[in-house]
Amino acid sequence: MDLLISAIEILMRWDVALALLAGSVGGVLIGAIPGVGPAVAIAILLPATFSMDPIVGLTVLLGIYGSSMYGGAIPAILINTPGTAVNALTTYDGYPMTARGEPRRALSLAYSASFFGGIFSVICLILFAPVLAKIAPMFGSREIFLAALLGLLLVVVAHRGQALIAGGLAAFGIFLQTIGLEPVKYSQRYTFGSDFLGGGINLIVVVLGLFALSQAFVLLTDEDEKIRLTKLRGGMFQGLRELGRHPRVASVSAAFGVLMGMIPGVGEFTAQFMSYTYAQRTSKRPQDFGRGSSEGLIAAETANNAVPAAAMVPLLALGIPGEALTAMMLSVFYVHNVVPGPGLFQNQMDFVVALYLALLVLNVLVLVFLLFATRSLIQVVRIPNRFLGVCILTLSFVGVYSLRNSAADCVMAAVFGVLGYILKRLSMPSVPIVLGMVLGGIMEVKLRAGMARVKEPLDFIDRPVAFILFLIIIVVLAIHVRRVLLDRKEVKEAEWQTKNSSTRFGRLMLRRRNSFLKDRGKVVRARHSKLLRRLTGLF
Amino acid sequence: MTTEKERRFVGQRRGQLIFALAFLLVSVILLSLIGEQTRWVNKTKFFAQPRFWPAVSLGLMVLFGALHLRRLPWWKNTRYDWWEVRKWAAVLEYAGWFMAYVILVPVIGYLPVTLVFVPALSWRMGYRSRQMLWISAVFAVLVVILFKGLLSVKIPGGMIYEYLPGALRSFFILYL
Numbered sequence: 144m145d146l147l148i149s150a151i152e153i154l155m156r157w158d159v160a161l162a163l164l165a166g167s168v169g170g171v172l173i174g175a176i177p178g179v180g181p182a183v184a185i186a187i188l189l190p191a192t193f194s195m196d197p198i199v200g201l202t203v204l205l206g207i208y209g210s211s212m213y214g215g216a217i218p219a220i221l222i223n224t225p226g227t228a229v230n231a232l233t234t235y236d237g238y239p240m241t242a243r244g245e246p247r248r249a250l251s252l253a254y255s256a257s258f259f260g261g262i263f264s265v266i267c268l269i270l271f272a273p274v275l276a277k278i279a280p281m282f283g284s285r286e287i288f289l290a291a292l293l294g295l296l297l298v299v300v301a302h303r304g305q306a307l308i309a310g311g312l313a314a315f316g317i318f319l320q321t322i323g324l325e326p327v328k329y330s331q332r333y334t335f336g337s338d339f340l341g342g343g344i345n346l347i348v349v350v351l352g353l354f355a356l357s358q359a360f361v362l363l364t365d366e367d368e369k370i371r372l373t374k375l376r377g378g379m380f381q382g383l384r385e386l387g388r389h390p391r392v393a394s395v396s397a398a399f400g401v402l403m404g405m406i407p408g409v410g411e412f413t414a415q416f417m418s419y420t421y422a423q424r425t426s427k428r429p430q431d432f433g434r435g436s437s438e439g440l441i442a443a444e445t446a447n448n449a450v451p452a453a454a455m456v457p458l459l460a461l462g463i464p465g466e467a468l469t470a471m472m473l474s475v476f477y478v479h480n481v482v483p484g485p486g487l488f489q490n491q492m493d494f495v496v497a498l499y500l501a502l503l504v505l506n507v508l509v510l511v512f513l514l515f516a517t518r519s520l521i522q523v524v525r526i527p528n529r530f531l532g533v534c535i536l537t538l539s540f541v542g543v544y545s546l547r548n549s550a551a552d553c554v555m556a557a558v559f560g561v562l563g564y565i566l567k568r569l570s571m572p573s574v575p576i577v578l579g580m581v582l583g584g585i586m587e588v589k590l591r592a593g594m595a596r597v598k599e600p601l602d603f604i605d606r607p608v609a610f611i612l613f614l615i616i617i618v619v620l621a622i623h624v625r626r627v628l629l630d631r632k633e634v635k636e637a638e639w640q641t642k643n644s645s646t647r648f649g650r651l652m653l654r655r656r657n658s659f660l661k662d663r664g665k666v667v668r669a670r671h672s673k674l675l676r677r678l679t680g681l682f
Numbered sequence: 683m684t685t686e687k688e689r690r691f692v693g694q695r696r697g698q699l700i701f702a703l704a705f706l707l708v709s710v711i712l713l714s715l716i717g718e719q720t721r722w723v724n725k726t727k728f729f730a731q732p733r734f735w736p737a738v739s740l741g742l743m744v745l746f747g748a749l750h751l752r753r754l755p756w757w758k759n760t761r762y763d764w765w766e767v768r769k770w771a772a773v774l775e776y777a778g779w780f781m782a783y784v785i786l787v788p789v790i791g792y793l794p795v796t797l798v799f800v801p802a803l804s805w806r807m808g809y810r811s812r813q814m815l816w817i818s819a820v821f822a823v824l825v826v827i828l829f830k831g832l833l834s835v836k837i838p839g840g841m842i843y844e845y846l847p848g849a850l851r852s853f854f855i856l857y858l
């Protein structure tokens with residue numbers, strides 16, 4: 144109880160109240176504009192929050208993070224374009240509802256489900272905080288190193304079909320953080336003799352380039368779309384009643400959101416996928432999913448809104464961000480000399496609870512705002528793409544230049560902007576670079592400290608938590624290798640269209656021996672190559 | 683005919699091979715420079731060596747880059763790949779706009795440059811209506827007032843502000 148009172152005291156300030164309001168309204172607006180998203184907004188606003196108190200700055204950023212998903216549901220439901228990437232699943236059932244003349248029902252259901260997810264996760268985590276406070280001190284240097292390694296590994300293997308390049312990009316992120324003056328032996332690493340690189344590459348410069356500038360480039364090279372909006376009539380409160388009819392789907396989806404949010408590198412997409420699959424499998428009308436099912440909409444929206452609060456757990460308890468947005472927030476902590484980790488849970492528990500209470504209030508503010516202002520708010524989706532690109536480019540300047548007033552930082556951000564643009568064109572992820580930079584730095588420091596007392600390799604995992612983390616890493620690797628092998632086998636079988644025959648090379652040669660040996664085979668191959676020559680000659 | 687491997691590939695085909703080759707090449711070049719760009723310190727543990735983490739990260743970049751290249755379903759660059767590279771190069775124009783903005787702000791000042799930059803880039807993007815140009819100008823003024831005036835972010839005053847008379851000069855340097 145004392146903890147709650149001191150947490151409320153931290154929040155009872157006019158600047159925190161203003162931050163809550165700005166974060167919630169700003170987040171909804173940013174989420175509602177397709178093509179902006181919370182990552183771009185947080186990247187731009189980061190340097191502006193450095194001059195604020197940690198609680199004020201973090202409230203603004205958390206507000207944008209938590210409320211953007213509410214706003215992202217609006218274009219997902221009304222124009223079939225997700226406002227943020229995590230609202231993609233909302234289009235499956237939200238847009239069909241609009242198409243059959245129920246946009247108001249879909250929107251109010253999405254808001255109610257998001258609200259439930261947000262509140263559920265915050266309450267869970269406030270109740271869970273004392274347990275975390277007991278577990279967090281068990282994490283020493285070795286455990287934090289292993290947890291960071293696990294987080295990085297999960298981010299890489301989560302990119303199915305792209306794990307190799309995701310691994311390469313994560314390694315690139317680790318390399319970027321090694322550039323500059325090494326802090327222990329004071330030796331230069333990859334500075335090529337330049338003073339600018341001696342200070343290292345700033346995380347915020349990379350983040351602004353990869354997220355904000357690259358998005359501006361994408362929008363500037365894109366075409367403007369013509370948008371037709373459906374008119375909304377009537378009240379927005381029916382969703383709350385409808386949500387009450389599906390308590391099981393809502394609670395299970397929120398629980399998935401909390402669990403997946405706490406695991407570094409997993410996040411909203413997995414939570415949504417699991418809750419949507421669960422809702423479909425247990426529904427009495429599974430055939431409605433994807434055609435405007437209220438349960439599908441509840442599952443998607445509840446799960447994604449339960450994640451932000453949970454994603455703060457690894458950041459606050461261990462100092463390990465699980466995804467790009469929390470990685471950006473980590474820099475706010477460092478600027479104010481607040482070191483997130485076990486110490487924060489032991490010594491500043493009221494600060495942690497205050498953050499969770501801020502999220503709770505935020506959810507209420509956003510819901511009230513949306514219930515009354517949706518009709519005016521939907522106009523923001525009309526902003527043309529290329530003009531948005533101009534706006535983001537202008538705002539990115541504030542983010543990069545205000546850091547150190549350095550033109551070199553801006554050149555670096557522009558380079559990363561072009562890299563981010565190329566990655567977007569190739570559908571490759573840029574998140575592993577950011578997490579590689581953040582987690583790479585943590586891993587370097589913690590491994591050095593952890594190895595100081597280790598005489599034999601096995602000593603590194605002789606503590607229970609370290610051993611459990613090591614086992615999880617092995618299991619994750621084993622599951623990934625198995626999945627890769629199964630995928631490869633599936634590809635071979637699909638290519639040869641025969642599941643009964645062996646896919647081994649020797650067997651293949653044996654099956655085709657007649658074609659290779661007989662004269663008939665030679666004639667057929669000659670005919671084929673002649674046809675191919677003629678065909679290529681045409682071009 | 684599209685193979686199963688090509689069908690299952692995540693993302694477009696255009697530019698993949700060029701990117702994979704460039705990534706591997708850069709990684710190999712950086713790794714080859716490790717002896718020159720990092721130091722091996724005597725009487726220091728292996729894991730605490732300044733060279734350890736660059737070696738790990740660059741080694742992984744080379745390994746993953748090579749495996750990614752090896753697993754690509756395409757081994758030949760087509761003209762479409764080079765069209766894609768031209769598309770990548772096209773954004774250099776906008777990077778140039780951005781850098782021009784960065785260079786001009788400390789000289790001419792945040793407000794005047796933003797007031798010209800936003801409408802000019804909007805014009806370049808094809809918005810010629812008077813309404814859009816006004817919206818651009820209003821947006822520019824709002825950004826300056828919000829970030830420099832209200833949030834006091836660190837953006838220096840323009841050099842030409844020095845020529846303004848007394849009180850106006852300090853007002854411009856502080857807020858615009």
